[in-house]
Amino acid sequence: MEWLAGRIMLMSGARRALVAFAAGLLAVLALPPFGLFAAPFLSFPVLVWLIDGASGDPHDGMVKRSFPAFLVGWCFGFGYFLGGLWWLGNALLVEADEFAWALPLAVVGLPAFLALFYGFATAAARLLWSDGVSRIAALALSFGFFEWLRSFVLTGFPWNAIGYAAMPVPLMMQSAAVIGLAGVNMLAVFVFAAPSLIGTRKGMRAGMALAALLAAGHFGYGFYRMNQPLPARATALSVRLVQPLIDQSKKLDDSERSSIFEQHLDLTNAPVENGGRRPDVIVWPETSVPFILTDNPDALVRISDVLEDGQILIAGAVRTENAGAGQPPRYYNSIYVIDDRGQIVSASDKRHLVPFGEYLPFENLLSAAGLNAIAAAMPGGFSAAAVRTLLTLPAGTKFYPLICYEAIFPGEIGDEVLEADALLNVTNDAWFGNTPGPYQHFQQAQLRSVETGLPLIRAANTGVSAIVNGRGEIMTGFPFGVRGYVDAALPGRASVPMQLHEQRRNGLLVAACLLGMAIFSRFSFILRKN
Template sequence: MIKLLIAVLSGALLTTAFAPLGWWFVAFISPAILMMLWQQANRRQAIWIGYAFGLGFFSTGVSWVYNSIHEFGHAPVPFAVALTVLFSLTLAVFPAFVGWVQAPRQSTSQSNQSRAVFARYVLIFPAIWVLSEWVRGWLLTGFPWLQLGYSQLDTFFSTIAPVAGVLSGSWVIVVLIGFGFWVWSSTGKQRVMGVFGLLVLPIILLSLARVEWTDAVDKTLDVRLIQGNIAQENKWQSSWLVPTIDLYVGLTEENLDADLVVWPEVALPGRYSLFEQSVLTPLQAKLTQSNTDLMFGVLRKNEDGLHNALVRLNSDTEMYLKRHLVPFGEYIPFRNSLTWLKDMVELPSSDLSAGKVANTLSVGEFKVASSICYEDAYGSEVADMLPEANFLVNVSNDAWFGDSLAPHQHLEISRMRALETGRPLLRATSTGISAIVDHRGQIQSTSPQFELHVLKGSITPRTGATPYVIWQDKLIVILMLISLGAGLLLRRR
């Protein structure tokens, strides 16, 4: 029971490694505590210890789910609590699975002990951790939130991300922990080899920090990100429609000296056709005259259904349709069985259709890789629009999360996409945190939360492709499968 309690607490502690606290070193301490608890545990014990760790981690790290369901979905408190707890209980299965795989199946002879220790700590444990994060990122549409690599964005441990993505950052953390346990558990030549691994990997990562994977063009873009600060409870109220339009149009007209103005996700709360003649056509004339591009979120109806869209407006019009919808937020899976859900939670846009094309949008001579809200959590989907795209734009409505951990975590996720692709990022949100991020994932400027704000700045578009853009997640997954297979074979010999 004591071990389970320690596991829960160490899992909860891991949340502090991520934004907003960003205590990156905890990402090494917390999994190391977990491995200490696993050391003498049998398979059954390892499963429960891993499950307790996951329960502590996810119940704190994604506690903002309650805000979305109750505060803004207006679900009854018991129902919101039950869904949040169920979500955490489900996610905790992944660390439990890691515990089951890494646990020794049988006692090993003294002659095989050193091989088994190396296999467990350096090959199996890091590989199955990363593979479990990868599976969590796509199973049942996926939830790639709080992958360990995100915690290292402001350290040199993240320099591997342009090579193999955020999952490779997770591997770096866990394999260094594994090397540490190998050193601790070994003697003689094995210990020397473990120390060698602990020293060489950071040196390689430091050398990667000097690599410029992409090239800057010889032109900058003057940009404006308009954060309207329309509260979620007001967004869909008819009394707020005209004030919302006046706010965004007025602030745009004040910033027509910029090359690009960006509004948040569904900044215009309704269908495109509602605003086309009365709002967008007059605004388009002004944009054309000043040669300013405007990107804004709106709902768009076509023959496939209603879409969450990002429109680029100047003398012509282009549109990107959101491809990866949020389950239970933008559509209801298993709709025939879950029709009662709409009676419990207010879901103003729960009947949306997914876009089918990863098309870029044009801003002057440059191409933009667009993502809407939660889509930027899927690195490979953003990379689908590269190397054609010269910079990234994410529009989001983080008002759903309220004053919780989620807006900070979401910005952290967006920053990783900039680092992986070697592209600057513009992030426009309804209530914050809007941001301008450089091609290394470093924040250039941000907006204050819950305030009306126009974020002004400039970016330099870039060309070329990082290794991650070419391989996406395939490289790290293949390497982890090889590591896992080699470790399991070595442990059985």
């Protein structure tokens, strides 16, 4: 191992960049649908050794001295994001005649941009670099900080944060209920990088012992929480998930609208298997209603004809709103709650829109150049809601709505979640085909259940649809690419050791401990050298 570490440290130029890229690419194997938990234990030690050897000229300024470490981190990040996000290009091929030109921007440009965060992470870590275990602490702290930045800079895109590699199954997700995703991001990097100490020996025993202790706590707490009793709901509620498996090209075809609507109604009206209890709530995916529902009263009549007394339909739809005299109408990506009389009794609009997907940033400038948002079927794209509104059913049950990729933003879930009985995530991942994208999306939605303790109702057009309990366990559902429906009782709320604000506070405590370790060792290292 020492021989290998030495060889990697001494690499330079193109070889160093290529090895960093390959290490990042390898780390992707820990993510869905692969879930190879061992992969980061190979990639992160390589990253540490590359940073060890990426020291600039001590006579140069701070920025110039940091550049070799920045380049290592950028190459690592480029491999990680290229391997983890290549499937985004599939969305551009749905309307290839209009958007295929942007394929290099989505497949290569976005990973290259996101890799900047990892480049800055390694450069910042190099400023606190010393020998032994403290350099692992510096790397973990820096990655955690820049993953946090990635969650909101330019509207944010925290997809595939490093912490998800440490949480491939519910047993390994439970730590997030104590320290949040931010805390898991940091400790995951620390544990993943710890084997690098075997190659350099300095601080090996202490570092490996601490990493083993953290891993044991991660698994041990998961085992403890998974074996806690899960309370049942005070009032039984049966939910039907509808997964219609509509090809995205058909959803964009006006002539298919009536057929698509009827397919959803057929699955809604299908009999309960084995003569069981009829569902109280039926859930359709995002934008499942293929027209403006409020402009089609006959469609609401059809819904009321299909629903039995007391049944509720929750459906993704596009909502329109008059913007005033002389102004074009506003369009919202919304969820409707519709009762058995065909009345819309509650609604919620999407707050966090997908840039270039649902709206066009710098619209006046870019639209003049002939650009359009990919998933917006109307001029100007969608408008964002000012506030998130809980969906309230007639019986008083409340759902916390997360439309599509809103489920990947743990920091945006507010205190109003305490009033909810379940999380509701509707999505349409048909844009991405049978690629890793839908599986990665599902894992991230799963973790929101663990953090909040709330069951998750997830309806996806092509999958993955599921009912997940408050510990992240799948109670029932459909894999990707299966058409059908499934009925199940909604689980009760699981107890969580910490509320969301306490989880975020604990994440800061993790950061403070790592910072203290890195600063103390850095100054000790400087004193020893002098």
